[in-house]
Amino acid sequence: MLNLIKELSQAYGPSGREEEVRSLIRGELQGKVEDVYTDSLGNLVAVREGKGKRIMVAAHMDEIGLIVTHVDDEGFLRFSSIGGLLPTSVMGRRFLLPGGIRATVGVEKPEDLKDLSFKKMYLDIGAKDKKEALKEVGIGHMAVFESSFAAAGSRFSGKAMDDRIGCAVLLKALEEVQTHNEIYFVFTVQEEVGLRGARTSAYRLNPEIGLAVDVTRSGDTPEAHKMAVGLGKGPAVKVKDTSMIAHPRVKERMMTVAEKEGIPYQLEVLERGGTDAGGIHMTREGIPSGVMSIPCRYIHTAAEMVDAGDVDYARRFLVALLEDSWE
Numbered sequence: 001m002l003n004l005i006k007e008l009s010q011a012y013g014p015s016g017r018e019e020e021v022r023s024l025i026r027g028e029l030q031g032k033v034e035d036v037y038t039d040s041l042g043n044l045v046a047v048r049e050g051k052g053k054r055i056m057v058a059a060h061m062d063e064i065g066l067i068v069t070h071v072d073d074e075g076f077l078r079f080s081s082i083g084g085l086l087p088t089s090v091m092g093r094r095f096l097l098p099g100g101i102r103a104t105v106g107v108e109k110p111e112d113l114k115d116l117s118f119k120k121m122y123l124d125i126g127a128k129d130k131k132e133a134l135k136e137v138g139i140g141h142m143a144v145f146e147s148s149f150a151a152a153g154s155r156f157s158g159k160a161m162d163d164r165i166g167c168a169v170l171l172k173a174l175e176e177v178q179t180h181n182e183i184y185f186v187f188t189v190q191e192e193v194g195l196r197g198a199r200t201s202a203y204r205l206n207p208e209i210g211l212a213v214d215v216t217r218s219g220d221t222p223e224a225h226k227m228a229v230g231l232g233k234g235p236a237v238k239v240k241d242t243s244m245i246a247h248p249r250v251k252e253r254m255m256t257v258a259e260k261e262g263i264p265y266q267l268e269v270l271e272r273g274g275t276d277a278g279g280i281h282m283t284r285e286g287i288p289s290g291v292m293s294i295p296c297r298y299i300h301t302a303a304e305m306v307d308a309g310d311v312d313y314a315r316r317f318l319v320a321l322l323e324d325s326w327e
């Protein structure tokens with residue numbers, strides 16, 4: 001699974017430009033499900049047919065990034081963000097643009113570091129002037145963190161663990177699950193800009209139950225904001241975030257299944273942030289939904305960190321949830 005996580009995490013896929021991630025996942029799905037298709041927004045759907053409950057499980061393919069808004073005469077690129085990125089997380093970092101173009105993020109004046117904002121920053125691709133820059137990049141081109149993947153002790157770190165780790169968990173669960181339920185494994189687009197792919201795919205699939213697999217914050221680093229989620233204590237069952245309140249029946253069923261399977265879990269109240277389940281549960285007349293979260297440190301930075309044990313439990317937990325009768 002380590003190689004799969006590494007490969008997915010390293011792929012280029014800012015919101016709306018998920019092609020590379022999608023083709024990797026499509027390759028992994030070869031011969032493992034009855035039906036695979038890409039819908040009109042670009043969500044990749046893999047169907048495991050059955051006569052039981054119709055369950056949709058979503059993990060998003062897209063990652064946060066930067067988008068070029070202007071190129072000045074000296075060849076520096078101004079940018080805005082795709083999804084929730086902090087100026088402090090991008091300062092001084094290297095980014096990857098389409099065509100293998102590398103860029104460094106700079107700031108206008110050293111004083112600006114005290115009160116950093118995107119408008120005082122720029123991307124430097126090494127161009128001598130505007131003309132040279134425009135040969136390599138254009139307005140609207142998107143950049144993602146360039147950052148290597150590392151397995152450090154019992155933990156993984158790298159870019160886009162949010163939510164390629166979820167994609168990997170879905171892929172592994174799909175290989176193991178044996179059930180009469182009808183399962184829709186959905187690898188969604190544009191989660192980071194507003195849970196967009198999840199909403200449209202849920203409309204088409206009209207499942208009885210919606211699940212999202214995504215990362216959540218942890219409160220276990222020095223001076224961290226108090227939050228009862230930590231790395232290495234098992235996946236989390238979402239209670240609430242900004243995008244949804246988990247359906248009580250789904251949440252309770254998840255807890256029951258975890259207890260039955262002997263899977264350690266944590267309860268999660270995320271004060272800021274959402275997941276695809278936020279989009280799913282508001283589709284049509286409402287779809288009861290829940291979230292299995294993987295605890296993650298340094299979310300939306302170049303080195304998001306997750307625990308290998310949590311990831312393994314997440315895979316087992318998801319298999320059990322998809323095999324459950326939900327009665």
Ligand code: CO
Binds near residue numbers: 162192300
């Ligand atoms: Co995210």
Ligand code: ZN
Binds near residue numbers: 060162163191214215
């Ligand atoms: Zn996410």
